[in-house]
Amino acid sequence: MEPIIGIIILVLLMIFGIPVAWSFAGVLAYFVWAYDTNTSTLLLQGFRGLNSVILLALPLFILAGYLMESGGIARRLINFMEASVRGKKSGLGAAMVMSSAVFGAISGTATAAVASIGTIMIDPLAARGYPRAYSSSLLGISSLLGILIPPSITLILFGVITRQSITALFAATIGPAIILIVGLIIYNQIASRKFIQKFEEEQLALGQDSSIEKTQAEIDGFVKSTLKAIPALMMPIVILGGIYGGFATPTEAASIAVFLSIFIGFFVYKNLTLKTLYQSLLSAGETTGTIILILLFSIMIGRIMVAESVPQDLTVFVTSLTDNKIAILLIVNAFLIFVGMIMDDVSVTVVIAPLFMSLMVSAGVDPIHFGSIVACSVVIGANSPPMAPILYMACKIGKASIHSAIAPALRLIFYVALPVMLIVTFVPQVSLFLPKLFGVY
Template sequence: MVEVAMLSLLILVLTLSIGVPLPFCFGAALMVMSVIGGVTMKGTMLWGLGQLANPILLAIPLFILAGTLMSVSGLAASLLRLVNIFIGHVRGGLGVVATFSCALIGAISGSGLTGVAAIGPLLIPEMVRQGYPRGYASALVSCSSVLGLLIPPSVTMIVYGWVTDTSILAAFLATLGPGLLITLNLAVVNLVLARRFDLKLDAKPDFTTLVVETRKRTVHALPALLMPFIILGGIYGGILTPTEAAAVAVIYAIPVGFWIYKGLTWQTLLESGKESATAVGAIMLMILFSLILSQMFVLESIPQKLVKVIFDFTQNELLILLLVNVLLFVVGMIVNDVTAIILIAPLLLPLMKAIGVDPVHFAAIIGVNTALGGITPPYASILYMGARVGGAKVVEVIRPAMTFLIFAFLPTVLVTTFWPELSLFFPRLFGY
C-alpha cells in the first residue's frame, strides 16, 4: 500500500508540475488511491468538508485580508520611510531596509506574497534608481518576502498546528528563531554583494536632521507600528486567539487606512476584498483536497508503514533528518507550502517522533523547507510575483535568488535541523 501512496503522490507532483488545474491534479491522485488502492472516498470527502468548518481556519482568510489591506492603505510605506532614515545612506543599506521591512510586514500579515505586494512597488524602483540591478532588487524583495511565512503569525503554521494537533502558539514561535536568522543572513549577504554595484547613496544626515526626521517619521509611522504590537501582543499575552487576532488586524487596518494614511478608498477596499476572496478560495480548495488525500493515507496506516520502510533502510538519525530535508525541499519546489504541509506533515510526524524530534521542532524544519518553495523553481510563486512587480525578466531574478538561497537560506535549514534550541527557545520562553 505504501507503493500505491507513493504513486498517488507522484501523479500529484507530475500533474502540478506541468500546469494541470488543481482540482484535476488531486482528482488524479485520489483516483489512484481509490481504484488501485481500493480506498473508499465517500467517507473521507464528508470528513474533509466537516474539517473545513473548524474555527481555526477562519484565521487564514482574515490574515490574508489584513495583509492585502495593509499593502494598499499606506501602512507599509510609512514603515519603510521610518527604517530608511537610519541606513539609507549606507552602501547596501536600501537592501537591508527591504529585508527588515518584509520581516516586519510578515509580523502583521502572515503571508509570503504580502511583502512583495506591499514593499515591491515602493522599494524596487527606488533600489533601481540608486543603482541596484533590477533583477537583483526584485530577487532580494522576493526572498525577503519569504519571511512572512516564518515571522509569526504565519498562515502555514496555523495549518501545521491544525493538521498535527500541535499548539499553534508554539508552532508560531518555532519559526521565529529561524526567521530572525534568515533576516540577518539576507542583510549580511546583501551588504557583501552590494559592494559590486555603483550605487548613488543618500547623503548622510547630520545629528540634528536625524533626530528631527526620526521624530517626524516615527509619529507618522506610529499607527502602523502599533499593528504588530496589537496582534503579537494579543496572541502571546494570551488575550487573543490567532483567529481573534486576525479579526482585530482587519478591523484595525480599515480605519487606519481610511482616515490616517488615506491610502484606502471604498474602491480599493472592495478590490482588496475580491483579491483576498480569490486567494482564500484557492487555498481552501487546496486544503480540502489535501485533507481528503492525507486522510486516505491515515486510514491505510501509510505513515506507520513509511516509518518501517525508512527504518529498514537506515536507523541513523542524522541521515534520516537529511533525507527528510531533501524530501521537504523537493516537495516545496513543486507544490505550495500549505499543500506540502497538509500532505507531508501527517506522513512524517510519526517518523520524527520515532527518532526523538519534538513536533514543535519539526514545525520549524518543515516551515523553513516549504517556505523555500516560494523562491525555488518550478513552483516559485513568490519569485515570479516579485519579477512581475519589479518589471524584471525571470531569468534576471533567478541567479541572485539562488545566491540568497545558498548563502542565507540553506545554512539556516541545517542549523534549524541539527540545533533544536534555535526553534525551541522561544516556545519554551513562553511556557511550552
Template sequence: MLFVVGICVILLILLLMLKIPLPYCFGGALLFMYMFGGISMKSMMLWVFSQSISPVLLASPMFILAGSYMGGSGIATKLLDFVDSFIGRVKGGLGVVCIATCAVIGAISGSGFTGVAATGPVMIPRMVKQGYPRGYSTALVTVSSVLGLLIPPSGIMIIYGWVTETSILACFLSTVGPGLLITLLFCVINLIWSKKFDLVLDEPRAFNEKIKIAGRRGIVALPALLMPVIILGGIYGGVFTPTEAAAVAAIYSIPIGFWIYRNMNLKEFYRLTLDSLSSIGAIMAMIIFCLMLSQTFVLLKVPQAIIDVFFGMTSSRIVMLIIINIFLFVVGMIVNDATGMILCAPILLPLVLKLGINPIQFAAMMGVNLAMGGVTPPYASILYLGMRIGKCEFSEIFGPTMILLLFGYVPVVFLTTFWPALSLWLPGLFGYL
C-alpha cells in the first residue's frame, strides 16, 4: 500500500510542476487513491462534509474578504504616512516603515497576499523615488508581507488548530515570538543594507513641525490604527472568536473605504467582492480535496510509516528535527501555505509528538517554514505577485529575497525548533500549557 501512496505523491508533484490549478492537482491525486488505494469515496465524502461545516473554517474566506476590502479602502496608505512621520529622516527608515506596515496589514487580514497587494503599489514607488533599487524594494515588501502568516490572527494557524484540534488562540500566540524576531532581524538587515544606497531623505524639520505633522497624520490614520486594536483586542479579550473577528474586519473596512477615506465606490466594491469570491471558491475547493487526501493518508497509516522510516534512518532527535524542517520548507516551495498546513499537519504531528515536541510549538515550526517557502521558487506565489506589483524582473528580486531569507528567516527556523521558549512562553503566560 505504501507503494501506491508513493506513486500518488509523485503524481501530485508532477501535476503541480505542470502548473495545473491546485484543486485539480489534489482532486486527481484523490481519484488515484480511490481507484488504487481501496478508499471508500462515500465514507470519505461523509467525513469531509462533517469537517467542512465547522464554523472555524469560515474564518479563512472571511479574512480573504477583509484583506480585499482593506486593500481598496486606503488603510495601508494612511498607516504608512503616519509611521513615516516619525522616522522619515532616518536613513533606511522608510524600509523599516515598509516592514512594520506590511506585517500589520498582513496580520490584520491573516494573509501574506494582502500585505503585498495593499502596501506594494504605495510603498514600492515611494522607496524607488527615495533611491532604493526597485528589486530590493520589491523584495522587502514581499518578504515582509509573509509576516502576516505569523503575527496573529493568522489564517494558517486557524487551519492548523482546526485539523489538529489544538487551541487556535494558543496557535496564534505561538507565532508571536518568531514573527516579532523576524521583523526585528529584517529591520536590522535593512538599516545595514541601506547604508550602501544613495537615498534622498526628507528635509530637516523643527521638532514642533514634526509633532504637528505626526498629530495631523495620526488623526487621519486613527480609523486604520483602531482596526488591529478592535480585532486583536476582541479576540484575546474574549469578545468574539477568530471567525467572528474575520467578519468584523471585513465589515469594518467597508465604511472606512466608502465614507472616511473615500477610496471605494460601488463599482470598486463590486470588483473587490467578485475577486474575493473567486479566490474563496478556488481555495475552499482546494481545502476540501486536500483534506480528503490527507485523511486518506492517515487511514492508510502513512504517519506511522513515516515514524518508522525516520527512526530507521537515525536515532538522533536533532537530525530528525532538521529533516522535518527541510521537508516543510520544500513543501512550502511547492504548494501554498494553507495546502501545506492541511496536508502535512495531521501526517507529521504523531512524529513530532514522539520526538517530544509540543503541538503548539509545532504550529510555530510549521508556520515559519511554510511562510519562508511561500517566497521561495518554484511555487513562490507571493513572490510572483510582488514582482508584478513592483514591475521588476526575477533577476532583480531574487538576490535580495534570498539574503533576507537567509539572515532573517533561517535563524528563526532553528530557534523556533530548538528553543521551545520562543514559541511557548506566550501561550504559557495565557495558561495554554
C-alpha cells in the first residue's frame, strides 16, 4: 500500500507545481516515516550510488547539447537537412525528423532538440502550408529521438540506477530509433499531402508559383550548406565511433563532445563567445543539479523499496494474475505509458523502471531489452495528456494551442509511436542485435 501512496504523493506534488526534485524529496520523506528507516545509512547509500565514473557523462553530454545550440552547430545541421530534401513536397517535415535524429546523436536530450529545431523550422513549415498544430506535434514526437539515439541522458540514468552497461543500452535503442524515424517520415509523407495540396491550390489561385523544384542556386546552396555542416556531422561519427570502436568510454566520449563543441563553436563557426559559453555552463549546471537531486532521492527511495521487498511483492502480485509472458509485457507497457502521461521521462526512468526490473527478469525479459521498452514508452508518455511536457513545450515554440495539437499528436502516437513500442517489446532482436554485433553485451 505504501508504494501506491508514494506514487500518488509524487503525482499530486507535481500537479500542484512543486519542482520535480522536491516532489521526490516529499515521497522520500513519506517512505522514511512509513518504514521507519535509518536516515544516516540511507544517505550513505544514496551518495555511494552517485559515486560513479559513468555518471560523469551526464553533465558533460548536457553541456555539449547547450554548446551545440549556442555555438551554431545545431543551425548548420538543420540547414543541411533542410537543403538535402528541398524539392520534395513533404521534405521539410522529413528534415525536421532527421534533424532531431542527428541532434539527438550529439546532445542526448529532447528539450534541447525542441528548443533548437523548433525555433528554426516551425516558421518555414508554416510558410509551406503545414498547420502549426501538426508541426508542433511532429516536433514533439521526433524530438524524443534524442532519448533513443545515443548518447541518451535517459539511458545513462537507466544504466546507473539498474546497474546495466551504458554502452549496451546505447546500442540497444539504435534499432528502435531507426524504425521510429522511418515511421515518422512515411506518416509525414502521407499526412502532409492534403494540406500541401491545399496550400499549392491557394497559391495558384493568387497567381503565385509554389513550385519547389531545385534550381541551380538551390543546388549551389545545398553544396554550401553541406560543406558548412561537415564539422557538425563529424561529431556523432567521432563520439559513437569512439564508443563502439573501443577507443573511448561513454564518459570519455562525453568529454570529447564538449571539447569538439567548444572548438567548433569558437574557431570554425565562430558563433560561440565567452558570454554564451558562460550561459551554456550555467544552464548545464542548473539542469545537471536538478537531475542529480532527482537521482539521489530516487536511489534512496529504491533502497527502501528493495529493503522492504517491494519489487518482489510486485512480481508475485502480477504473476498471480497471469504467468503469460505476452500478458505481462502488455501490462507493463500499459502501466509505463499511463505513468508517462503524468510523469516526466526522468521520473519514469529512475523510479518506475527499477520497480519492474525484477518482474521483467522473472518473465524472461533481458534487462537491456527492457531499457529499450522504457525508452519507447517515454516517447509516448511525454506527448500524451494530461502532462505531455514535451508537447506543451513544442506548442509554445510553435505558437500553437495545446488543444489544437492534441489530435495530431494522438494520431502520431497511435499510428507510429505505439506500433514501434509494440515491435520493440515483442521482437527482442530489434534491441539486442546491435549490442551483440558490437560485442558490448
